Amino acid sequence: MTHSKLRDVAERSGVSISTASRALNNRADVSPATRARVLRAAEELGYVPSSLAKGLWSGSTKTVGVVVTTISNPFYANVVTGIESVLDREAYNIVLNSSHEDPMRELRAVRLLLEQRVDGIILAPVASEPTAVEYLEKNKVPYVLVGRRARNVEVDHVVCDDYSIGALAAEHLIKRGHKRILFINSSQNYSAQLRQEGFCQTLLEAGIDQGPEWVRPVRIGQRVEEVLGAVLDEGLNPTAIFCFCDQMAIDAMRELKRRGVRIPDDIAVMGVDNLSVGEMLDPPLTTIDVQNSQMGIGSAQILLRKMQQHDGYSEQINLVPRLVERAST
Amino acid sequence: MTHSKLRDVAERSGVSISTASRALNNRADVSPATRARVLRAAEELGYVPSSLAKGLWSGSTKTVGVVVTTISNPFYANVVTGIESVLDREAYNIVLNSSHEDPMRELRAVRLLLEQRVDGIILAPVASEPTAVEYLEKNKVPYVLVGRRARNVEVDHVVCDDYSIGALAAEHLIKRGHKRILFINSSQNYSAQLRQEGFCQTLLEAGIDQGPEWVRPVRIGQRVEEVLGAVLDEGLNPTAIFCFCDQMAIDAMRELKRRGVRIPDDIAVMGVDNLSVGEMLDPPLTTIDVQNSQMGIGSAQILLRKMQQHDGYSEQINLVPRLVERAST
DNA sequence: TATCTTTCCGGGAACGTTACCGGGAAGGTT
DNA sequence: AACCTTCCCGGTAACGTTCCCGGAAAGATA
Numbered sequence: 260m261t262h263s264k265l266r267d268v269a270e271r272s273g274v275s276i277s278t279a280s281r282a283l284n285n286r287a288d289v290s291p292a293t294r295a296r297v298l299r300a301a302e303e304l305g306y307v308p309s310s311l312a313k314g315l316w317s318g319s320t321k322t323v324g325v326v327v328t329t330i331s332n333p334f335y336a337n338v339v340t341g342i343e344s345v346l347d348r349e350a351y352n353i354v355l356n357s358s359h360e361d362p363m364r365e366l367r368a369v370r371l372l373l374e375q376r377v378d379g380i381i382l383a384p385v386a387s388e389p390t391a392v393e394y395l396e397k398n399k400v401p402y403v404l405v406g407r408r409a410r411n412v413e414v415d416h417v418v419c420d421d422y423s424i425g426a427l428a429a430e431h432l433i434k435r436g437h438k439r440i441l442f443i444n445s446s447q448n449y450s451a452q453l454r455q456e457g458f459c460q461t462l463l464e465a466g467i468d469q470g471p472e473w474v475r476p477v478r479i480g481q482r483v484e485e486v487l488g489a490v491l492d493e494g495l496n497p498t499a500i501f502c503f504c505d506q507m508a509i510d511a512m513r514e515l516k517r518r519g520v521r522i523p524d525d526i527a528v529m530g531v532d533n534l535s536v537g538e539m540l541d542p543p544l545t546t547i548d549v550q551n552s553q554m555g556i557g558s559a560q561i562l563l564r565k566m567q568q569h570d571g572y573s574e575q576i577n578l579v580p581r582l583v584e585r586a587s588t
Numbered sequence: 589m590t591h592s593k594l595r596d597v598a599e600r601s602g603v604s605i606s607t608a609s610r611a612l613n614n615r616a617d618v619s620p621a622t623r624a625r626v627l628r629a630a631e632e633l634g635y636v637p638s639s640l641a642k643g644l645w646s647g648s649t650k651t652v653g654v655v656v657t658t659i660s661n662p663f664y665a666n667v668v669t670g671i672e673s674v675l676d677r678e679a680y681n682i683v684l685n686s687s688h689e690d691p692m693r694e695l696r697a698v699r700l701l702l703e704q705r706v707d708g709i710i711l712a713p714v715a716s717e718p719t720a721v722e723y724l725e726k727n728k729v730p731y732v733l734v735g736r737r738a739r740n741v742e743v744d745h746v747v748c749d750d751y752s753i754g755a756l757a758a759e760h761l762i763k764r765g766h767k768r769i770l771f772i773n774s775s776q777n778y779s780a781q782l783r784q785e786g787f788c789q790t791l792l793e794a795g796i797d798q799g800p801e802w803v804r805p806v807r808i809g810q811r812v813e814e815v816l817g818a819v820l821d822e823g824l825n826p827t828a829i830f831c832f833c834d835q836m837a838i839d840a841m842r843e844l845k846r847r848g849v850r851i852p853d854d855i856a857v858m859g860v861d862n863l864s865v866g867e868m869l870d871p872p873l874t875t876i877d878v879q880n881s882q883m884g885i886g887s888a889q890i891l892l893r894k895m896q897q898h899d900g901y902s903e904q905i906n907l908v909p910r911l912v913e914r915a916s917t
Numbered sequence: 918t919a920t921c922t923t924t925c926c927g928g929g930a931a932c933g934t935t936a937c938c939g940g941g942a943a944g945g946t947t
Numbered sequence: 948a949a950c951c952t953t954c955c956c957g958g959t960a961a962c963g964t965t966c967c968c969g970g971a972a973a974g975a976t977a
Contacts, residue, residue, distance in 0.1 A: 645931075
């Protein structure tokens, strides 16, 4: 149960703790003979150094915290994979937390990560009120936002231009001749608000003035199927549905199919994220590419720089969205 | 940059470090007045206790390591989500590592987790040689295997019966009248071998004696598209393809579509895992349900028990696979 | 008043590791 | 022979926290 420690290695090889430490860390001031003895003793004991003690001493844990809404959404799975691919090379470990779109859980996750003394944090913020971000700011921990923007603009982030996403979607659906377009949005987070602005503004400019009932947020604990079902039951009769992300679009498609609604003949559906599975769906899903995996990679690279050189240099990357037309619209 | 510590809180509230510690941990032997003073000082300083120091003292980090092949595969994303849902309630943190089907990376991941002094490990083993498992065994860390079995049978695990999976698939495809069935398998891991046994044995019993060229492993760094492409180019002419998992089945479908092959008219496709997106594909994917999310939940529950009571009691869960027939076969 | 509880608090050791510093032994230089 | 390097090595403090133990002050009992 209890791991063997440096002192055990030292005793077994007949040297002091300091010497054992130097030998294991390839420091100078150790003769080849004793170094060999120490290494062999460590091997025999199955010695595994404690990152806890190291971290306590050095002030760095070689660990990065990542907070997303849920890893079940392939979008965030890809983001995390991207982050991992960058941090792995630098021997950083990743501590994963999920907020499930709940600001309280987000705050709790950040708090736990700070207790763990992670060297940095990558966060996909859920709250429109930047409480978690403020908390991070106060604690002076290097951090980067990913996928979603925070209201506070000078914060480092890697996102895709949200206003353009909303505008692009509206533009496309208008061009397809739609006049009654439902927007099933995420709730709370600032990116959702920006997409909504871009979406509604573009509709207005095209002379389509829909009431607020045409934008439906999916709140915590709610499922897309419920929200969409309610809309259809109350007879809003949309000809097209724009969803906050592909995952939600897929859920919407499932509900539509269940009800026997034909896509896109009766109702068109589009999403955002360009998940790779989108092209394999029935029908293939029209979406907006947001350079998904680049987000993870980019945010990790920025965080690496911030952790290594502590200049206050700020970096914000706004990726350009691109429409991907397929058969669902 | 540098966090405020317990000593800072103590000084600011005019008490000793011991008293500050007791006050913050709701211990007795602190007067209400001083407790309030300490709490206020901690609040004002934005004090965040260090899990490092706590862990060093207590021997527990309230942290669990999880090693999967890649979180990009929704199967493992669901497993991790299940694990998370259980461990979150007990305030455990999760350290995530990916092996990418590479035994060396798997071993490195386990090693890193041990250095971090995680309280337990959940592993989806990649190697058929149980080196990582042996390493875990030697270090006496509580651990559970998930999703894949190890050759060593007395190890705790939560898996779906692999032999049955292979048999079920073969049975189904035979019933559909197929005689030339390609198996695109994973490589190395023991579960893959068991599925292959079940698959081939069932074919043999049905009088179908295919050569070894009908089972194709996808090796590290290889893509399903390449392997399948090579098979088709060499003119093996299968009428059905059974894939190790849905993710691979989707990749296979993509390649088939790219080549203009009709599914299932020219070639039928089936997978394993019953990912939720399967029913939305074109065509909907025949698959085998393996109680995906139950795996994560179950493994986390077992691990929790092992971490809390250190009896050597061993637990192995073999879930029952279930065929899900859809239009792709 | 003397003794005994009770209540509250502080000192110190320990968890496992690393860096700093000082010192002994061996060998080379004047 | 005296001194100076060079090469190795060990002791010690420190990282931030918790628990154990001892002790002071105040109140209760004789």
